[in-house]
Amino acid sequence: xxxxxxxxxxxxxxxxxxVSNVMNRPEKVSAAVASRVQSxxxxxxxxxxxxxxxxxxxxxxxxxxxxLDVRNPxxxxxxxxxxxxxxxxxxxxxxxxxxxxxxxEATYLDLFEVQRMHGVLISPFGDxxxxxxQLRDRGIPAILVDRTSADTSFSSVSVDxxxxxxxxxxxxxxxGRRRIAFIGGPLEIQQVTDRLAGARIAVAAHPxxxxxxxxxxxxxxxxxxxxxxxxxxxxxxxxxxxxxxANDLVAMGVLxxxxxxxxxxxxxxxIALIGYDDIDFASAAVVPLSSIRQPSALIGRTAxxxxxxxxxxxxxxxxxxxxxxxxxxxxxxxx
Amino acid sequence: xxxxxxxxxxxxxxxxxxVSNVMNRPEKVSAAVASRVQSxxxxxxxxxxxxxxxxxxxxxxxxxxxxLDVRNPxxxxxxxxxxxxxxxxxxxxxxxxxxxxxxxEATYLDLFEVQRMHGVLISPFGDxxxxxxQLRDRGIPAILVDRTSADTSFSSVSVDxxxxxxxxxxxxxxxGRRRIAFIGGPLEIQQVTDRLAGARIAVAAHPxxxxxxxxxxxxxxxxxxxxxxxxxxxxxxxxxxxxxxANDLVAMGVLxxxxxxxxxxxxxxxIALIGYDDIDFASAAVVPLSSIRQPSALIGRTAxxxxxxxxxxxxxxxxxxxxxxxxxxxxxxxx
DNA sequence: GAGGTGAATTGAATCGTTTTAGAATAGCGA
DNA sequence: TCGCTATTCTAAAACGATTCAATTCACCTC
Numbered sequence: 167x168x169x170x171x172x173x174x175x176x177x178x179x180x181x182x183x184x185v186s187n188v189m190n191r192p193e194k195v196s197a198a199v200a201s202r203v204q205s206x207x208x209x210x211x212x213x214x215x216x217x218x219x220x221x222x223x224x225x226x227x228x229x230x231x232x233x234l235d236v237r238n239p240x241x242x243x244x245x246x247x248x249x250x251x252x253x254x255x256x257x258x259x260x261x262x263x264x265x266x267x268x269x270x271e272a273t274y275l276d277l278f279e280v281q282r283m284h285g286v287l288i289s290p291f292g293d294x295x296x297x298x299x300q301l302r303d304r305g306i307p308a309i310l311v312d313r314t315s316a317d318t319s320f321s322s323v324s325v326d327x328x329x330x331x332x333x334x335x336x337x338x339x340x341x342g343r344r345r346i347a348f349i350g351g352p353l354e355i356q357q358v359t360d361r362l363a364g365a366r367i368a369v370a371a372h373p374x375x376x377x378x379x380x381x382x383x384x385x386x387x388x389x390x391x392x393x394x395x396x397x398x399x400x401x402x403x404x405x406x407x408x409x410x411x412a413n414d415l416v417a418m419g420v421l422x423x424x425x426x427x428x429x430x431x432x433x434x435x436x437i438a439l440i441g442y443d444d445i446d447f448a449s450a451a452v453v454p455l456s457s458i459r460q461p462s463a464l465i466g467r468t469a470x471x472x473x474x475x476x477x478x479x480x481x482x483x484x485x486x487x488x489x490x491x492x493x494x495x496x497x498x499x500x501x
Numbered sequence: 502x503x504x505x506x507x508x509x510x511x512x513x514x515x516x517x518x519x520v521s522n523v524m525n526r527p528e529k530v531s532a533a534v535a536s537r538v539q540s541x542x543x544x545x546x547x548x549x550x551x552x553x554x555x556x557x558x559x560x561x562x563x564x565x566x567x568x569l570d571v572r573n574p575x576x577x578x579x580x581x582x583x584x585x586x587x588x589x590x591x592x593x594x595x596x597x598x599x600x601x602x603x604x605x606e607a608t609y610l611d612l613f614e615v616q617r618m619h620g621v622l623i624s625p626f627g628d629x630x631x632x633x634x635q636l637r638d639r640g641i642p643a644i645l646v647d648r649t650s651a652d653t654s655f656s657s658v659s660v661d662x663x664x665x666x667x668x669x670x671x672x673x674x675x676x677g678r679r680r681i682a683f684i685g686g687p688l689e690i691q692q693v694t695d696r697l698a699g700a701r702i703a704v705a706a707h708p709x710x711x712x713x714x715x716x717x718x719x720x721x722x723x724x725x726x727x728x729x730x731x732x733x734x735x736x737x738x739x740x741x742x743x744x745x746x747a748n749d750l751v752a753m754g755v756l757x758x759x760x761x762x763x764x765x766x767x768x769x770x771x772i773a774l775i776g777y778d779d780i781d782f783a784s785a786a787v788v789p790l791s792s793i794r795q796p797s798a799l800i801g802r803t804a805x806x807x808x809x810x811x812x813x814x815x816x817x818x819x820x821x822x823x824x825x826x827x828x829x830x831x832x833x834x835x836x
Numbered sequence: 837g838a839g840g841t842g843a844a845t846t847g848a849a850t851c852g853t854t855t856t857a858g859a860a861t862a863g864c865g866a
Numbered sequence: 867t868c869g870c871t872a873t874t875c876t877a878a879a880a881c882g883a884t885t886c887a888a889t890t891c892a893c894c895t896c
Binding site for chain 1 (some may be wrong): 849852853854855856
Binding site (some may be wrong): 181182183187194196218221223355 | 873874875876877878880881882883
């Protein structure tokens with residue numbers, strides 16, 4: 167049905183090897199023959215069959231990427247960075263959304279294995295190092311993104327959440343706030359505890375500062391609003407003068423509660439507020455939200471970079487790259 | 502490096518054809534041989550090479566899906582529906598995010614073409630029917646999702662936005678509201694004009710009802726808030742008693758403006774508010790938002806269903822499936 | 837026991853591309 | 867004219883799974 171190299175070769179009056187050379191090593195072929203082949207390709211509408219190419223090559227020229235939540239801008243930005251870097255070397259990225267479900271994650275890894283992917287990037291759900299080891303045995307290198315590896319036999323590219331927490335609270339302290347509240351949870355989430363740890367470090371550096379931890383049961387707008395309503399209900403003197411929310415969704419919930427009709431709390435005058443992740447909505451909030459930005463695209467780019475190196479030379483020692491987050495100041499912590 | 506059928510055959514003491522039969526037509530092989538082969542597969546950790554399989558089969562067992570915005574829950578739900586339906590027939594779905602960019606869209610279609618995908622689902626950006634025709638000539642059927650095709654030579658699965666608009670405004674009218682405002686834009690977006698058209702139809706059925714169109718320059722929270730602030734600035738008697746926002750993001754912006762400290766507008770008592778899309782945030786808003794839900798997963802499932810049929814029989818006539826949206830009532834239009 | 841039937845298995849061809857060893861050709865100096 | 871390189875191209879051998887015609891074998895019937 168579709169034209170093959172053989173058809174192109176016949177039409178151009180050359181051998182199939184020459185057609186392949188025209189496409190892959192044009193410097194090896196004379197200009198006259200090249201143009202003859204090119205017009206044959208155009209005439210037949212020839213499009214290379216990647217399956218045959220891969221079969222011959224032994225592995226795919228695609229990179230698999232499994233993320234925890236494809237709706238999360240952090241991961242789509244990361245994916246974009248990965249795609250750009252991969253495209254620069256002629257690779258494409260296949261995106262899989264595990265949605266924090268082990269079976270979906272496993273399904274994608276199976277797919278990437280039968281497809282003999284060039285490599286796999288994954289922000290894992292649970293411990294999958296055994297599975298990744300299996301992939302590596304089959305010649306498919308794997309790199310962890312957004313999470314440091316439990317064991318260090320895999321490379322990883324992540325962000326320092328402890329530093330991020332310290333950065334957020336350090337900023338609040340620099341603005342003169344002293345009664346800090348951390349709103350976040352559940353503490354099973356590594357990122358939450360890391361950010362809290364960072365907050366503690368920053369507070370410890372100020373003898374007159376205090377840190378109150380307000381646990382919530384999920385990183386959602388509603389959980390944040392509940393906690394915020396709780397703050398509104400307190401006597402003004404019992405309220406913190408600054409809130410560090412474990413992520414932007416929680417911060418937006420808190421903000422909604424504080425800004426509601428009837429609640430007479432002004433942001434940032436009475437309570438300064440900072441979130442984490444710097445999602446789109448953060449800057450679109452009623453009071454634009456200060457936040458901690460992660461270099462998501464850079465993480466993706468770097469991960470692909472390391473992956474390609476490891477795919478080219480499997481003897482390379484694994485590397486752990488940790489990026490520093492960045493403070494984004496907006497109105498919610500001004501003044 | 503990795504084990505092949507040949508290795509498995511050698512270890513099990515059978516021919517490669519038999520190994521293939523064990524995997525693909527187990528009923529053709531005796532129990533004794535099957536178990537011998539199975540243990541050889543297990544011992545060697547054999548994993549099928551999909552490239553070889555595809556090469557032989559002539560096409561991939563994956564379906565390509567290109568969406569306009571992978572962050573939009575509508576599309577992730579659609580993708581989920583597509584994946585589930587595809588998995589039921591042993592197909593996998595490769596997700597591409599065009600991000601409303603023509604070049605990204607083209608890149609994915611190129612990828613799907615060299616990969617000889619089993620078929621392609623696409624929510625197109627701009628007019629790509631020529632490109633899709635090209636794919637079809639190469640044996641790759643394509644189906645439009647979330648948009649009806651300009652020409653009817655391609656099947657499509659979409660939602661009736663006119664009906665959705667009528668549903669939203671009909672609901673407001675049923676609640677006794679008469680001064681309706683539509684906030685949305687730009688009018689270049691098909692969905693915006695369709696929803697507005699539906700609103701007009703509903704209003705036309707009530708002689709005493711009026712429809713004010715408030716154009717905005719994008720379907721964003723900020724644009725909504727700007728329009729909302731404008732409403733707050735009006736004399737109360739000049740305000741509409743109900744607002745239909747072109748989507749939930751806009752509605753949330755409007756809601757923020759109305760609920761702000763100083764603005765003395767109560768929702769839904771003074772202004773009822775309804776959005777469109779029923780995104781997660783809609784139910785998490787300060788006042789949970791009524792909205793119009795599209796059967797996103799069903800769209801994905803149906804599209805895959807049609808795609809598989811067309812892939813099996815290319816002579817099938819194209820079909821246009823249009824689903825009806827559904828009203829979701831929450832507090833913002835109660836009372 | 838000859839012949840027939842059906843089930844189980846084999847072996848080789850095939851998919852479309854890349855790669856490599858070698859053939860053909862041309863150019864050039866001796 | 868002969869040999870030598872360089873250049874350009876060809877032909878054939880991979881890659882690994884699937885499929886199908888051919889073969890073997892066991893069993894049944896007459």
